Amino acid sequence: xxxxxxxxxxxxxxxxxxxxxxxxxxxxxxxxxxxxxxxxxxxxxxxxxxxxxxxxxxxxxxxxxxxxxxxxxxxxxxxxxxxxxxxxxxxxxxxxxxxxxxxxxxxxxxxxxxxxxxxxxxxxxxxxxxxxxxxxxxxxxxxxxxxxxxxxxxxxxxxxxxxxxxxxxxxxxxxxxxxxxxxxxxxxxxxxxxxxxxxxxxxxxxxxxxxxxxxxxxxxxxxxxxxxxxxxxxxxxxxxxxxxxxxxxxxxxxxxxxxxxxxxxxxxxxxxx
Amino acid sequence: xxxxxxxxxxxxxxxxxxxxxxxxxxxxxxxxxxxxxxxxxxxxxxxxxxxxxxxxxxxxxxxxxxxxxxxxxxxxxxxxxxxxxxxxxxxxxxxxxxxxxxxxxxxxxxxxxxxxxxxxxxxxxxxxxxxxxxxxxxxxxxxxxxxxxxxxxxxxxxxxxxxxxxxxxxxxxxxxxxxxxxxxxxxxxxxxxxxxxxxxxxxxxxxxxxxxxxxxxxxxxxxxxxxxxxxxxxxxxxxxxxxxxxxxxxxxxxxxxxxxxxxxxxxxxxxxxxxxxxxxxxxxxxxxxxxxxxxxxxxxxxxxxxxxxxxxxxxxxxxxxxxxxxxxxxxxxxxxxxxxxxxxxxxxxxxxxxxxxxxxxxxxxxxxxxxxxxxxxxxxxxxxxxxxxxxxxxxx
Numbered sequence: 001x002x003x004x005x006x007x008x009x010x011x012x013x014x015x016x017x018x019x020x021x022x023x024x025x026x027x028x029x030x031x032x033x034x035x036x037x038x039x040x041x042x043x044x045x046x047x048x049x050x051x052x053x054x055x056x057x058x059x060x061x062x063x064x065x066x067x068x069x070x071x072x073x074x075x076x077x078x079x080x081x082x083x084x085x086x087x088x089x090x091x092x093x094x095x096x097x098x099x100x101x102x103x104x105x106x107x108x109x110x111x112x113x114x115x116x117x118x119x120x121x122x123x124x125x126x127x128x129x130x131x132x133x134x135x136x137x138x139x140x141x142x143x144x145x146x147x148x149x150x151x152x153x154x155x156x157x158x159x160x161x162x163x164x165x166x167x168x169x170x171x172x173x174x175x176x177x178x179x180x181x182x183x184x185x186x187x188x189x190x191x192x193x194x195x196x197x198x199x200x201x202x203x204x205x206x207x208x209x210x211x212x213x214x215x216x217x218x219x220x221x222x223x224x225x226x227x228x229x230x231x232x233x234x235x236x237x238x239x240x241x242x243x244x245x246x247x248x249x250x251x252x253x254x255x256x257x258x259x260x261x262x263x264x265x266x267x268x269x270x271x272x273x
Numbered sequence: 274x275x276x277x278x279x280x281x282x283x284x285x286x287x288x289x290x291x292x293x294x295x296x297x298x299x300x301x302x303x304x305x306x307x308x309x310x311x312x313x314x315x316x317x318x319x320x321x322x323x324x325x326x327x328x329x330x331x332x333x334x335x336x337x338x339x340x341x342x343x344x345x346x347x348x349x350x351x352x353x354x355x356x357x358x359x360x361x362x363x364x365x366x367x368x369x370x371x372x373x374x375x376x377x378x379x380x381x382x383x384x385x386x387x388x389x390x391x392x393x394x395x396x397x398x399x400x401x402x403x404x405x406x407x408x409x410x411x412x413x414x415x416x417x418x419x420x421x422x423x424x425x426x427x428x429x430x431x432x433x434x435x436x437x438x439x440x441x442x443x444x445x446x447x448x449x450x451x452x453x454x455x456x457x458x459x460x461x462x463x464x465x466x467x468x469x470x471x472x473x474x475x476x477x478x479x480x481x482x483x484x485x486x487x488x489x490x491x492x493x494x495x496x497x498x499x500x501x502x503x504x505x506x507x508x509x510x511x512x513x514x515x516x517x518x519x520x521x522x523x524x525x526x527x528x529x530x531x532x533x534x535x536x537x538x539x540x541x542x543x544x545x546x547x548x549x550x551x552x553x554x555x556x557x558x559x560x561x562x563x564x565x566x567x568x569x570x571x572x573x574x575x576x577x578x579x580x581x582x583x584x585x586x587x588x589x590x591x592x593x594x595x596x597x598x599x600x601x602x603x604x605x606x607x608x609x610x611x612x613x614x615x616x617x618x619x620x621x622x623x624x625x626x627x628x629x630x631x632x633x634x635x636x637x638x639x640x641x642x643x644x645x646x647x648x649x650x651x652x653x654x655x656x657x658x659x660x661x662x663x664x665x666x667x668x669x
Contacts, residue, residue, distance in 0.1 A: 176373055
């Protein structure tokens with residue numbers, strides 16, 4: 001490459017780095033301000049409040065449950081979308097992406113129409129004793145609604161990256177479709193699936209608008225923080241936020257470790273002579 | 274299309290031994306029969322094909338990209354449904370069987386080793402779980418790599434593992450899709466020889482797809498020429514290569530000399546025909562061909578034909594041998610030519626010559642011959658061909 005071109009390429013990369021750095025600061029600065037704001041005493045205070053601890057545990061449990069639901073329903077759909085071409089596929093894709101596009105308050109209202117006691121599904125479900133209003137299932141429902149699209153799209157990317165011919169090779173070696181999926185496809189798409197589930201979990205645990213419409217009580221962490229802000233002011237709500245943030249960040253760090261591909265030595269050994 | 278069968282005994286066995294052999298067991302090589310099989314992808318569909326392979330025979334499917342070769346393999350493997358007709362593997366009709374029930378080994382064109390597993394686990398999957406893999410490891414020199422994952426292997430090593438995986442557990446049929454195309458050209462001859470030896474030793478019924486005529490010649494008991502879903506020709510490698518059925522087939526099997534000529538005069542006596550061939554509108558014949566015409570060819574004076582002869586059947590000799598009054602030996606045709614260019618191609622020299630009527634002729638010569646004749650570009654020389662090695666094809 002000529003030197004001038006190399007230099008202009010470098011200056012372009014420096015420019016991109018500069019713009020990226022602004023973005024990084026934009027993301028990190030508010031979080032830093034948040035983390036540095038409360039004193040240790042404040043943190044101890046909110047950590048001692050059982051309603052804050054319960055809210056964080058509830059958020060974790062509900063987000064975890066909705067992630068399990070995503071694994072059960074989103075991963076199969078992701079596989080179908082990755083492997084099959086069919087009429088109306090783009091309509092299916094649009095439906096999957098809908099929750100990303102609509103405001104979450106609107107999503108909450110819509111869920112309410114279907115799952116409230118006299119809703120489309122809520123009424124028949126109430127007959128068999130299932131209720132989706134003001135309880136744990138309602139929270140999971142709202143969280144799943146906003147989190148599932150992330151799980152589908154990322155898992156789909158994971159499946160698309162697995163060569164169909166590798167699956168065929170497994171079939172012709174004598175493995176039934178289930179075994180191929182379990183032993184070949186799933187492990188190879190693992191990275192995309194785990195990334196999707198992580199995103200789903202993140203979206204779920206942070207959800208406020210959809211959850212608050214279906215279940216103000218029992219309070220999830222986001223609602224509890226909002227409630228503290230309204231009842232007690234900034235000091236306690238900031239401390240509760242930081243506590244919640246620390247728990248969530250620690251969890252994501254763990255999940256990222258799980259999702260990252262294992263590193264192997266990449267040097268091919270020499271051919272024996 | 275009618276079934277084209279050849280009476281070749283499986284390699285390594287005399288006809289008698291073959292006849293006495295017990296019917297094939299599950300897991301040993303089986304015969305393959307296609308009856309009116311039509312296969313297709315999307316809107317594309319093949320013509321009906323009939324084919325018969327005896328246990329242990331290797332069929333090489335030769336054709337251009339897009340001729341439907343890989344689609345046929347996918348249909349045999351069960352990844353594409355047959356559009357019509359029947360596939361019998363031994364006594365089994367494959368139509369109702371899922372790929373995993375067919376007991377077929379398939380080596381794909383792309384690398385399809387399971388990337389997250391070691392070589393050993395790749396081989397131990399499915400059919401290979403209980404199989405004795407040692408002989409395969411020996412034959413393909415894979416012992417040192419058992420603990421490696423595919424990304425730690427070279428292209429040639431990966432192909433050997435893929436071949437071992439396709440052969441593991443003694444499948445009744447082996448499908449090979451361009452087995453040599455994914456590796457670098459330097460490693461190709463070695464793998465081609467290994468493959469030939471393995472197919473011979475293990476006597477596994479094989480369908481191999483390639484667009485490389487060299488693979489077809491070395492590996493095929495039978496060669497089928499496929500063009501746009503039609504089987505143009507199917508027969509012994511020898512027959513297909515030296516007697517392609519038409520011009521398309523001749524191109525595909527790599528016939529070097531295809532001379533478009535015109536029938537001037539034609540005399541038949543029984544099966545034997547003598548034909549004087551001319552060039553374009555000239556009334557003087559440029560050469561006289563005689564022999565048995567192919568059954569699919571009926572010629573009239575004035576008709577265009579193509580004279581096909583492989584370069585390796587043309588022998589260059591000194592022009593002086595032609596100018597003496599002694600006639601050419603019986604059954605030999607002599608052509609005067611001018612050498613345009615000669616170049617070394619592996620162990621042989623390839624001579625590009627111009628015939629008196631302007632057409633190009635390609636011939637091969639041993640280095641010794643080139644040296645003895647002292648050939649330079651522009652020199653006159655004599656080209657000798659056995660009449661039996663020249664074949665007339667319909668012009669289109």
